[in-house]
Amino acid sequence: MRKSIATVSVSGTLAEKLTAISAAGFDGVEIFENDLLVSPLSPEEVRARARDLGLGIDLYQPFRDFEAVPGDVLAGNLRRAERKFEVMERLGATLLLVCSSVSPDAIDDDELAAEQLRLLAERAAGHGIRIAYEALAWGRHVNEYLHAWRIVRMADHPNLGTCLDSFHILSRGSDPIGIEAIPGEKVFFLQLADAPLLAMDVLQWSRHYRCFPGQGTFDLAGLVTHVLETGYTGPLSLEVFNDGFRQADAGRTSLDAMRSLIALEEAAARRRGTTPPIPPPVIPSGFAFAELSVPAADPTAELLAALGFVRTGTHTGKPVELWEQGQARILLNATGDEPALAALGLESPDPAGSVKRAESLLSPVLPRHRAPREARLDAIAAPDGTELFFCRTEHPDHSSWTDDFRPRPEGAPPAGGITHIDHVALTQPRHHFDEAALFYRGVLGLRPQESLEVPDPYGLLRSKAMSSEDGALRMVLNINQVGAQHIPWQHIALACDDIVTTARRLRAAHPGLLLPVPANYYDDLAARYDVPPELRELGLLYDRDEHGEFLHLYTITAGRVFFEIVQRAGGYQGYGAANAPVRLAAQHAWGAQRSSRMAVTPSA
Known part of the structure; x- marks a missing residue:
């Protein structure tokens, strides 16, 4: 499968991140907004650099606090979205991650959320962009992946789908079996992160202690198996917030990230009863x-x-x-x-x-x-x-x-x-x-x-x-x-x-x-x-x-x-x-x- 990683997962400048990610063999990259904002490279230069390195820009993220808001707030959010669409066109990115709102302005109204997300998707379609809606584990009103999917289904727009994030699903103890009820074509993106089992606030847990698949306690092979059963054909993408990774050598971290995805793909293949992509382990005696x-x-x-x-x-x-x-x-x-x-x-x-x-x-x-x-x-x-x-x-x-x-x-x-x-x-x-x-x-x-x-x-x-x-x-x-x-x-x-x-x-x-x-x-x-x-x-x-x-x-x-x-x-x-x-x-x-x-x- 295609393999991608978010730039936030490794250390360095955006140019250094792209170089290390490419050297590790990744096919694509998620551009994290902060990495672009602090880069001296223009969006066009980032697009050219990624192209020269053989990387596709699979996702631009995050776009926050958009849906289920009063009309005056919505107007400002749409202006903000139009500016992001312009940046994405310059980048050559065609998929935007929209996180469920944590804003105090957000209203607990699924129909309103669906209506406004449909409007966003309609605006995005005019730029050749799709919207992947994700339930944050600490979202104000939407914090479960099936809840996010219900809203996407209500909105019923071809340019609106859902993003499944293993951390947001598994950190809450949600059962991933429900993923199989989502049509594969509406799963626009899959983000993966493992984590050690910690008793702490989920936001802090997410921001500092995520790790690569196989380094924590989550059953990522099981989750990926459920996603593949939907017919999903997009990339396996890593989104890892980790204090240690942000300080470590970007090249080593990127290689470790790729190793984790290869091993995860093998584990998922064994779960599904298909041929693993790599030779089996030879256990030393x-x-x-x-x-x-x-x-x-x-x-x-x-x-x-x-x-x-x-x-x-x-x-x-x-x-x-x-x-x-x-x-x-x-x-x-x-x-x-x-x-x-x-x-x-x-x-x-x-x-x-x-x-x-x-x-x-x-x-x-x-x-x-x-x-x-x-x-x-x-x-x-x-x-x-x-x-x-x-x-x-x-x-x-x-x-x-x-x-x-x-x-x-x-x-x-x-x-x-x-x-x-x-x-x-x-x-x-x-x-x-x-x-x-x-x-x-x-x-x-x-x-x-x-x-x-x-x-x-x-x-x-x-x-x-x-x-x-x-x-x-x-x-x-x-x-x-x-x-x-x-x-x-x-x-x-x-x-x-x-x-x-x-x-x-x-x-x-x-x-x-x-x-x-x-x-x-x-x-x-x-x-x-x-x-x-x-x-x-x-x-x-x-x-x-x-x-x-x-x-x-x-x-x-x-x-x-x-x-x-x-x-x-x-x-x-x-x-x-x-x-x-x-x-x-x-x-x-x-x-x-x-x-x-x-x-x-x-x-x-």
């Missing part, structure tokens, strides 16, 4: 590896050895070491300034299919130098820059990426050790959090869980978990809401069969490796749960849900990375979020102590 970029002389290898990892290989052509324990694999790439998570290997049952899926959602394969005999591993970039490789580590029909490493057996890991990577947590740049959630949902087929806000001593940490349906792949996305920019950015959680044995070994052999936990935490834990006293002794944290229990501990931080060791029991589904404030406070305290020691220690 786990982590093949986590790659850390580290300085050439760095103690991260010592930290891995202390955790029980064994260096099992060195790359044949790159400064990369392979460290293993169970099915957990960590690569150390000696090309960084400080330890940081640079890449993740994802086990894919069909790496080529994973690549096709990613490319269809505007995530191209990254250019990568590969030696002639080196295993082919294609990678894409996640929104935070982390590279994601699609791997099949063990397969009878082809060689493994591990064959690129010369064996260096250096002993066996200790008993009761780590089995695999349980999950990875990545802190996202401030304006890329929703983009990341949509990326992992669309490209990898992960399911989002509830977004949480975790208190930090210096602000809030917003967090959203994403996982495959079977829990084989788990990721956590974090963002700092305010302050606390120096907290660790990334962490790797390692699954363990016997965390008590592992904790005892680490406490005995490497007492400074584990993050200290305040005694107050254990006093509160004992009041809430009947847990063994050894948890306090070993510095283990505890959580439970309706499925089971969770034990975990944290290492101190190396560069931007720290490790977590976890043990799930009885089908526990969470991530120990209840303990995150304790961990954050402990990390701040440890970091402050470390800085103090470094400040008073003379350099060698």
Whole structure:
């Protein structure tokens, strides 16, 4: 289907918006009036710029507070409309969005509203323009989409139809099934926006918290399905008011917007039982590896050895070491300034299919130098820059990426050790959090869980978990809401069969490796749960849900990375979020102590 977006959805000048929207592959654009008013470009220049960029001007908006008013007010409204029609002719726009009135002059009289809208449509027809009437969720008298449709039907003019807006429909809890009663030819336009579920005034909710499809909680696929059942053939168009999007890079925002529409079109096709426009998701079955970029002389290898990892290989052509324990694999790439998570290997049952899926959602394969005999591993970039490789580590029909490493057996890991990577947590740049959630949902087929806000001593940490349906792949996305920019950015959680044995070994052999936990935490834990006293002794944290229990501990931080060791029991589904404030406070305290020691220690 044709895809469009309102200029209000992205940042920048009108010229910059049009350029970014075109580069993202959109077919058309809604010109938001304020963007035109503040632009130095004339309507003719905007029309030419859009044409040169391959963009149609699908809608001009908004025209407010027109219908159901006294005669003297109507006269002024018609003069105002004539001026807008003249501007639209210069723009080459043939569809005007008219919002239901919020004016105190408006009269609660549907027949009067229909009569005046018919008059407006008649005037518009003289300019080759059509009118799309939309029910604002906070409209003074008309705030339901079926109410707006009744008025349009009463007016009965070929140049008057309705605009359906997903936010105005779903924010009020209206049932979209009624859309199917509207003839498709009278649905002049469809505007789409998602939103998180918030308990607040609907106007403020609309003006600041809309987001792209797939980033909120609305069932947009269901709504679009109802619209398509009417026979609607117009564009899918995004109209998103969001404070973060207005500050973010217009190019990235536009690409994210297009990705959301492609994914939405796919979801709607599945609802309707038709062929989706893109390849299906290939769900990863786990982590093949986590790659850390580290300085050439760095103690991260010592930290891995202390955790029980064994260096099992060195790359044949790159400064990369392979460290293993169970099915957990960590690569150390000696090309960084400080330890940081640079890449993740994802086990894919069909790496080529994973690549096709990613490319269809505007995530191209990254250019990568590969030696002639080196295993082919294609990678894409996640929104935070982390590279994601699609791997099949063990397969009878082809060689493994591990064959690129010369064996260096250096002993066996200790008993009761780590089995695999349980999950990875990545802190996202401030304006890329929703983009990341949509990326992992669309490209990898992960399911989002509830977004949480975790208190930090210096602000809030917003967090959203994403996982495959079977829990084989788990990721956590974090963002700092305010302050606390120096907290660790990334962490790797390692699954363990016997965390008590592992904790005892680490406490005995490497007492400074584990993050200290305040005694107050254990006093509160004992009041809430009947847990063994050894948890306090070993510095283990505890959580439970309706499925089971969770034990975990944290290492101190190396560069931007720290490790977590976890043990799930009885089908526990969470991530120990209840303990995150304790961990954050402990990390701040440890970091402050470390800085103090470094400040008073003379350099060698």
